[in-house]
Amino acid sequence: MKIVVGHLFPDYLNIYADRGNMAVLARRAAWRGHELEVRGLGADDALRRGEHDLYYIGGGQDREQELIAPALAAHGEALRAAVGAGAVLLAVCGGYQLMGRFYRDQSGNDLPGVGLLPLHTVAGELRMIGDVLLECELEPGERRTLAGFENHAGRTYLDEGAEPLGRVLAGFGNDGESGYEGCRSGRAVGTYLHGPLLPRNPWLADWLLAQAIAHRTGEAPIFDPLEDDLEAAAHEVSAARARARGGRF
Numbered sequence: 001m002k003i004v005v006g007h008l009f010p011d012y013l014n015i016y017a018d019r020g021n022m023a024v025l026a027r028r029a030a031w032r033g034h035e036l037e038v039r040g041l042g043a044d045d046a047l048r049r050g051e052h053d054l055y056y057i058g059g060g061q062d063r064e065q066e067l068i069a070p071a072l073a074a075h076g077e078a079l080r081a082a083v084g085a086g087a088v089l090l091a092v093c094g095g096y097q098l099m100g101r102f103y104r105d106q107s108g109n110d111l112p113g114v115g116l117l118p119l120h121t122v123a124g125e126l127r128m129i130g131d132v133l134l135e136c137e138l139e140p141g142e143r144r145t146l147a148g149f150e151n152h153a154g155r156t157y158l159d160e161g162a163e164p165l166g167r168v169l170a171g172f173g174n175d176g177e178s179g180y181e182g183c184r185s186g187r188a189v190g191t192y193l194h195g196p197l198l199p200r201n202p203w204l205a206d207w208l209l210a211q212a213i214a215h216r217t218g219e220a221p222i223f224d225p226l227e228d229d230l231e232a233a234a235h236e237v238s239a240a241r242a243r244a245r246g247g248r249f
């Protein structure tokens, strides 16, 4: 079947090869006989409920976030409705910050957010940079690790009762203090993890694809495992680097 992806502001929010996440989704979908169609979405594009199975937004510097935040916020209602109706979302770093209520950037400007995830972000002095390792449980009883790279000035604060994506085993995470990273709300996932994220965490790519198919068919498929030796090795290298650095400024 065809899985339709809406890639939000791909020309502005795409640092640390975040676009690579799309390549992984496309390849892993194809290995299961599915086609991934990626459509770029900008300020003038309409977001119609049911049209996209998965929305993706990458990271960027404050300057790029300033350029697109008002236009992205203008898509807020449609994006909340589409995700509320079961579409999947993956938001990385600068894109993750703009899925909350606002991002107060390093110049002290409040950039409007989409208000889809229960959080807000305030930039701090020192950047939080380095390899990160998380423990996640997207499906009850299925504990997994996520390995990636973070580089952000923003400190993200989740609302009371909000669900983080994972517990920090090594690295800074949302704010360098809470011990948590990212945010998960149903099929919407936000994270600071670059790398890009999905090549070294294929289980998350498969989870996102299965949820995207469920959006279209009503049922999440159980995929046959693929030979992920290279991916597993990349994960281990990243995890080892994260463990080696711990979580200091």
Ligand code: GLN
Pocket: 015, 058, 059, 060, 061, 062, 065, 092, 093, 094, 095, 123, 151, 152, 153, 154
């Ligand atoms: N500009 C934001 C910050 O510094 C996000 C950075 C990013 O996407 N890597 O926190």
